[in-house]
Amino acid sequence: MKSIILSLLLISVVACASDTTANDLTSNMQEVKEEGEVEAKTEQMYSVRFISLWNRNDHISTPGNAHFSPIVAAIHNNAYSLFPKGEFASPGFKSVAEFGQTRTINSELSTAINNGAVGSSLNTENQFIIRDNQIEQTFLVTATKEHGLLSFISMIAPSPDWVVGVSNLELYNSQGFISEDIEMDLHAYHAGTQEGDVGGNFNLGRQATVPVQPISKLSGNGLDAAFARVIISPVN
Numbered sequence: 001m002k003s004i005i006l007s008l009l010l011i012s013v014v015a016c017a018s019d020t021t022a023n024d025l026t027s028n029m030q031e032v033k034e035e036g037e038v039e040a041k042t043e044q045m046y047s048v049r050f051i052s053l054w055n056r057n058d059h060i061s062t063p064g065n066a067h068f069s070p071i072v073a074a075i076h077n078n079a080y081s082l083f084p085k086g087e088f089a090s091p092g093f094k095s096v097a098e099f100g101q102t103r104t105i106n107s108e109l110s111t112a113i114n115n116g117a118v119g120s121s122l123n124t125e126n127q128f129i130i131r132d133n134q135i136e137q138t139f140l141v142t143a144t145k146e147h148g149l150l151s152f153i154s155m156i157a158p159s160p161d162w163v164v165g166v167s168n169l170e171l172y173n174s175q176g177f178i179s180e181d182i183e184m185d186l187h188a189y190h191a192g193t194q195e196g197d198v199g200g201n202f203n204l205g206r207q208a209t210v211p212v213q214p215i216s217k218l219s220g221n222g223l224d225a226a227f228a229r230v231i232i233s234p235v236n
Contacts, residue, residue, distance in 0.1 A: 043144045044177035045235040048073070050228060051136040052129045053185070054156070058225035060200030065158065067128040068228070069100025073121060073152035074109055075141050075171075080117035082109075082151035083167035086214050089191040093153065093215070097163050097191035098205055100126070100155040119147030127154075140235070141171075148172025156227055160196035160205035162188045162218065164228045171232075181233045185226035188218040199223045 050071060056062050074082045081087075082105075089097065092105025102123050112118040120142065127134050141150060153165035164186040171178050190197050192213030194205025199222020 041177065043142050044171065045140055045142045046150075046171060047138055047140055047233050047235055048150075048152075049136060049138045049231040049233070050127070050154075051230070052127065052134075052228055053225070054129055054227050058222070059227065060222035061202060062130055063158070063202045064130050065128070066130050066202065067126050067157050068164070069096065069155035069157050070102055070126055071122075071124040071137075071139065071152050071154045072096060072102055072105050072109075073124075073139065073141060073150070074112075074118050075120045075143055075147045076112065076118040076149050076151065077116075077147050078149070078168075079115075080112045081168060083153050083163075083165045083189075084215060085167055085189065086216065088212060089193060089215055093163075094161070094191050094193050096153055096155055097161040098155075098194060100157050119144055126157075143171035143177065145172055148177075150232070154228075156188055156202075158202050158204050160194035160201065160203070161191040162197075163191065164188060166230060169232070177234070179234055181231060183229065183231045186228040186230060187226050188223055189215055190218055191215055197223075 052068065054062055054066060072082070076082070090108060092108040095101045095104045106123065109118055109121040113121065122139060124137060124139050127137050129135060143150065148171050150169045150171050151165065151167050153163045156162040156164060166184065166186070169182070192215055193209055195207040195209055196203070196205055197218055199220050
């Protein structure tokens, strides 16, 4: 009889130990799953704060109609470049740089989206820094593992063919999504399509550049100082 009771007690203890081990294993698996969910994050939203630095002291003049044209932004991969510094402007880039018009570049973006090179794109509104005293604007973008680069351009308007922007900025890399704020000063670039690259020449182009030149950074009196600043922050 004692032998039977001891056997039952032993079975009970083993059963309890098994339950405890199973519970611990389930708990550990849940922790691993939760950690895996964090590692498997596939997208991250960012706010993009665009701040005008355009002023009379640094840039010779600020005409009454001084503004930045609608920002054209794209989240893309290495197969696409919205702002190809050192290369020739696409028809869409040229249209933005010379007139602030977005229809052609939006068509180019639609094609790139269909081809899988661009994940998403957007346009903002004009930013009139004198007339409306609109010094800054903010928009949102969402980077993904497949499309982890941010680019955008905006015309310095009026001007011959000048823009500011960001080119192929990594928001996702081998370490994951960028988790720190990024702050950059944005200098003037010209599309290489219109003459008149002189500081203070805030007029639309009147003479085409022949031959067309690559997109490049402007320099000289009234052109060396940054025209804008951008602050890109992850949104939790």
